Amino acid sequence: MNLRRIEAGxxxxxxxxLAKALIGCILVSEGAQGRASGRIVxxxxxxxxxxxxxxxTGRSARNAxxxxxxxxxxxxxxxxxSLCFNLASEPExxxxxxxxxxxxxxxxxxxxxxxxxxxxxxxxCRGPGRLTxxxxxxxxxxxxxxxxxxxxxxxxxxxxxxRIRSSRRIGLTRAAERRLRYYEAGNRFVSGPRNLSxx
DNA sequence: AGGATGATCGTCT
DNA sequence: GACGATCATCCTC
Numbered sequence: 001m002n003l004r005r006i007e008a009g010x011x012x013x014x015x016x017x018l019a020k021a022l023i024g025c026i027l028v029s030e031g032a033q034g035r036a037s038g039r040i041v042x043x044x045x046x047x048x049x050x051x052x053x054x055x056x057t058g059r060s061a062r063n064a065x066x067x068x069x070x071x072x073x074x075x076x077x078x079x080x081x082s083l084c085f086n087l088a089s090e091p092e093x094x095x096x097x098x099x100x101x102x103x104x105x106x107x108x109x110x111x112x113x114x115x116x117x118x119x120x121x122x123x124x125c126r127g128p129g130r131l132t133x134x135x136x137x138x139x140x141x142x143x144x145x146x147x148x149x150x151x152x153x154x155x156x157x158x159x160x161x162x163r164i165r166s167s168r169r170i171g172l173t174r175a176a177e178r179r180l181r182y183y184e185a186g187n188r189f190v191s192g193p194r195n196l197s198x199x
Numbered sequence: 200a201g202g203a204t205g206a207t208c209g210t211c212t
Numbered sequence: 213g214a215c216g217a218t219c220a221t222c223c224t225c
Contacts, residue, residue, distance in 0.1 A: 044217070046217075052217070053217090054217080057211090060210080060211075061210085062209080062210060062211090076209090076210095076217090077208075077209060077210090078209090078216060078217065078218060079206080079207065079208080079215095079216060079218045079219080080206075080207030080208035080209070080216090080218095081206075081207060081208080081218070081219070082218045082219065084217060084218085086217085099217055101217085127218070127219070128217070128218075129218050129219060130218090130219080169217070170217075170218095171216085171217055171218070172216095172217065173216085
């Protein structure tokens with residue numbers, strides 16, 4: 001599969017615009033074990049001043065990447081077992097980001113099955129913790145510039161017009177009512193509700 | 200297909 | 213010491 005890398009600076013910086021623009025893009029991981037990739041079908045935006053955003057209470061060792069340049073990878077561990085993959089958003093100095101919640105597996109299915117310990121393709125990348133495991137993303141990825149390295153990068157994909165919908169974000173207790181989750185309507189690899197009415 | 204539950208540990212109070 | 217931007221498993225329908 002010939003993938004065209006997304007060049008630095010061609011993605012939006014504003015959080016909601018970035019969350020929408022990422023739908024359809026392809027996330028690629030390459031390493032000694034081979035290549036694994038998937039098409040992004042679900043994201044969530046975490047805005048400046050958003051009580052649900054990790055940057056809300058100020059800068060710390062964990063969330064420092066969110067305050068760095070836009071589009072750097074922000075990786076953190078949640079519930080003791082799962083890693084979540086985000087892209088920092090907004091200009092440097094402002095803490096915000098976009099969580100990638102689900103991928104539609106494209107390449108390296110066998111590798112993903114090994115890493116995930118299941119052959120249920122629908123379960124390989126459906127959920128933020130699952131997709132990081134399937135792509136072999138670890139905490140060392142935190143802070144990485146995806147436009148430079150060859151281990152993890154973004155490629156151009158296809159987002160059919162009119163297919164992107166929004167809903168409440170998933171799993172939150174704070175600011176849960178805000179419609180900052182974006183997903184491709186009807187796609188079976190979306191992790192939450194996947195056919196809600198348009199806004 | 201969908202709801203409830205417990206595991207598990209880095210980070211911050 | 214409490215709390216998660218979750219997951220796998222077990223249950224019922």
